[in-house]
Amino acid sequence: MNDFTPGRRSRKGRPQMTPEQQALTDELARRATEMWAESDGELSIAEAVELAAFRMGAETAQTMTEPGVES
Numbered sequence: 001m002n003d004f005t006p007g008r009r010s011r012k013g014r015p016q017m018t019p020e021q022q023a024l025t026d027e028l029a030r031r032a033t034e035m036w037a038e039s040d041g042e043l044s045i046a047e048a049v050e051l052a053a054f055r056m057g058a059e060t061a062q063t064m065t066e067p068g069v070e071s
Helices: 019-038 045-064
Strands: none
Touching: 019 045
């Protein structure tokens, strides 16, 4: 059984994130943790974060592209 739980956020020495950035960070962490837990040890947490980020980027690219509009 996987026992990973994200730790408390440490803001010491870091610039504050905008609400939009924080929402993206939270969503990335949620998706990565879910993928990692479901992988039954096949993914490291780093791989799960990378995969979640890739999928989020792919989803964003699809929603930003309007059909029939060419650049």
